[in-house]
Structure formats: C-alpha cells, structure tokens
Amino acid sequence: MNDYIKDFPILNQKVNDERLVYLDNAATTQKPRAVVEAVTNYYYHDNANVHRGVHTLAERATEAFENVRTKVAHFINAPSKDEIVYTKGTTEGLNWVAAGYGRNHVKVGDEIVISYMEHHSNLVPWQQLAQQTGAKLKYIALQADGQLDMESVQQQITDKTAIVALTHVSNVLGVVNPIAKIAHITHQHNALMIVDGAQSTPHMKIDVQALGADFFAFSGHKLLAPTGIGILWGKSSLLAEMSPLEFGGEMIDWVQLQKTTFKAAPWKFEGGTQNIAGVVGLGAAIDYLEKIGMDNIQAHEQVLMQAILPELSKIKGLTIYGPQEAQERTGIIAFNLDNLHPHDVATALDMEGIATRAGHHCAQPLMAYLKVPATVRASFYLYNTLADGQRLVEGIKATKEFFKNGTI
Numbered sequence: 001m002n003d004y005i006k007d008f009p010i011l012n013q014k015v016n017d018e019r020l021v022y023l024d025n026a027a028t029t030q031k032p033r034a035v036v037e038a039v040t041n042y043y044y045h046d047n048a049n050v051h052r053g054v055h056t057l058a059e060r061a062t063e064a065f066e067n068v069r070t071k072v073a074h075f076i077n078a079p080s081k082d083e084i085v086y087t088k089g090t091t092e093g094l095n096w097v098a099a100g101y102g103r104n105h106v107k108v109g110d111e112i113v114i115s116y117m118e119h120h121s122n123l124v125p126w127q128q129l130a131q132q133t134g135a136k137l138k139y140i141a142l143q144a145d146g147q148l149d150m151e152s153v154q155q156q157i158t159d160k161t162a163i164v165a166l167t168h169v170s171n172v173l174g175v176v177n178p179i180a181k182i183a184h185i186t187h188q189h190n191a192l193m194i195v196d197g198a199q200s201t202p203h204m205k206i207d208v209q210a211l212g213a214d215f216f217a218f219s220g221h222k223l224l225a226p227t228g229i230g231i232l233w234g235k236s237s238l239l240a241e242m243s244p245l246e247f248g249g250e251m252i253d254w255v256q257l258q259k260t261t262f263k264a265a266p267w268k269f270e271g272g273t274q275n276i277a278g279v280v281g282l283g284a285a286i287d288y289l290e291k292i293g294m295d296n297i298q299a300h301e302q303v304l305m306q307a308i309l310p311e312l313s314k315i316k317g318l319t320i321y322g323p324q325e326a327q328e329r330t331g332i333i334a335f336n337l338d339n340l341h342p343h344d345v346a347t348a349l350d351m352e353g354i355a356t357r358a359g360h361h362c363a364q365p366l367m368a369y370l371k372v373p374a375t376v377r378a379s380f381y382l383y384n385t386l387a388d389g390q391r392l393v394e395g396i397k398a399t400k401e402f403f404k405n406g407t408i
C-alpha cells in the first residue's frame, strides 16, 4: 500500500526542509498522475461541449461524460445511471435536495432531524428550509464518546418527521454512523433518509441501497478527483419529484415564449455547460480507487489508526475527540494539546513538514457541543504510511516541548 506515494508527484517534496507528510485529506486529497493525465488528455485530444454536437470531438466528449455516470452508479451500487446527478460537490447536492425537493414537500408542522455532528453543508440548508417552510429543526444528541445516541435517534424521529439528514462519517470525530439502522427507523415513520457521504465515500465501499438512503451526496476532490465535481444520487421516483434549480441551456426539453418543459433526471438538474474535465477526472479517480479496492483502502487506514492512536494517547495533555477505539473510526483524528491554541499547534507541525488543519472544521455546533472553540485535525488516506503516523506523533511531542520551553 505504501507504494502508492509514487503515483502522487506532489507528495515528493520537502516543506520546511522535511519530507512533506500530508495529513489534511479530510479537507481535500492529492491527485494521482492517472487523474491529472486523464484531465490533460481530455483537453489535448477530446475537448468539446457535450450532448449538442454531432462532430467527432463532441461525440467523444459526450461518451466520456456519460460513461462516467455509469461508472459512478457501479461505484456506489446505484440501481441506475440515470439516478447519478453531476454537481459541484457535496454542498451543492445537499442544497439542491433541501431546496429542490424540500421546498415542494416539507410543510408547517413537519420536522427535520439532523445531528450535532453535522458539517455546515448538512446543517445550514436544512435550517434554511425549516425557516422557509415553518418546519421544526431537531438535533440527535451524541454520546460522551461522540457516537450518535441511539436513544435520541428513537426519540427525535417521529411520525412528524419529514426528513432525516445525517453524515455517514463525521469530518471531526471520524465516527461511522449506523445509517442502515437509522434509515430503517426513518422509513418506519415514512420520512426520507438523506446522507452526507463526503467523508465516507473516499474511505469505504459504498452501497446506497444497503444503506437504505433516499439521497446520497459526495465530493470528487475528497477521493482523488479534481475540485468542482461531485455527485448527488437520488432514487428515481424522488428525482422525478424534485425541481431543478438552475434553468437554462442543456436541461430543457422544449422552450416556448411563456412556458418550458424540462428533460428527465438527471439532465434536468444539469443546466449550462458542465465540468466535463472534472467528470473525466472523477472517472479516472474511481478507476484508480477500484484497482486498489475500497476494502483494502479501509483496511489500510485501520492499520494506521491501530498503530497511531495508542501512541498518541500516551502523550500527556493530548485530548483526542471521538471514540478512542480505532475500529470505531476512520482515519480522522481531531485533537487539542494542553491549552495551546490549535492554530499554534498546526503551525508548529507545519514547521516540521506536517500538514494538518486547525479550526472549527465547518462544524461550529459540534465545537459548541464539545465545548471547545477549535481543534487540530490530522486525516489520513491511502498514500499515508506508518512512518507518516510516527512523524505526527514525534511532531506533536516536539510541539509540546517547543511551547514548554518557549522556544518556538
């Protein structure tokens, strides 16, 4: 598994005189040569606008664009490629569901249930929808270790619930939520299960049908693909009832002076010229991931966590948020060191060539729930090694010493 580093030219560099250890994968991932080359080749050889042209390049571009839809459907086990909608990313997908589906279906007195661990992208759209429709926004509580409290799940989801929207994996706590179980409860109350897959899809095999999801959104850039391309999957019956939000070229069927009819899903959502090169890059990223195998990627991250978490927990003054057991989490570790400001810790780690992230991680209600203003976050991916984990452990120890001695 460690060999994969060689496929990522960006990782072969020094930062502050040290070999770069990139541990900011929850924010975005690096791109393998195969993805960069797929995008470059597309621009060198096939670039054209899709669907509208009959010339050879337009046909090639259209074929590439539509083939990736089929590839994505297989990747997440969607029943049909026509349920795969191209978006800019998770944020856009979730906003489209809230506005395009929610505004048509949610009414005063209905309830929308989310949790305290949601990323703002799976919180603010529902808050907006609640404000626009008069629905009530409710929160599922967390256990002390950061896992969803299943008693709270049972209490909050009721016959008044219209929508349950949850993240599959927390971008701070690294916990994997039991979506299939919660989807079962959700459906017993005739509500919809909407899943934010931004932090799960890159790290494990996704089966939207086994999860019991009704909508599922993820971002390409967190799984080796370019920025600006993402996927919204929805059940075809729901996509049929969902309104498009971008009106214009490409998405129409017939335009008259006073009225317009639209194409069927997924094309009715894809107004205007799409991020075709991004789609091509996403296809190459999926090929790369599938060649390794999603199960192998998940197992690799588990090996890293099993080795690193015990080492980290030996460091006095280090608080790790979320479950302490490696098997209950993915490769995301949010922490604070003594009473140091997370930005100072992340800056000190950067001086050692280690890229982490500090801040609220777009999860301010979770920070309030944890009673901290911010955390440092190290997040691993398939190209990270045990040596990278060791560098993080040593880097944190060095940071502690720096600040103790006042020599930073």
Ligand code: PMP
Pocket (backbone or CB within 6 Å): 026, 027, 088, 089, 090, 091, 092, 119, 121, 122, 167, 169, 170, 171, 196, 198, 199, 219, 362
């Ligand atoms: N949800 C979660 C859990 C995330 O971690 C992120 C990205 N940080 C998003 C949603 C939003 O993804 P994007 O910015 O790619 O739209």
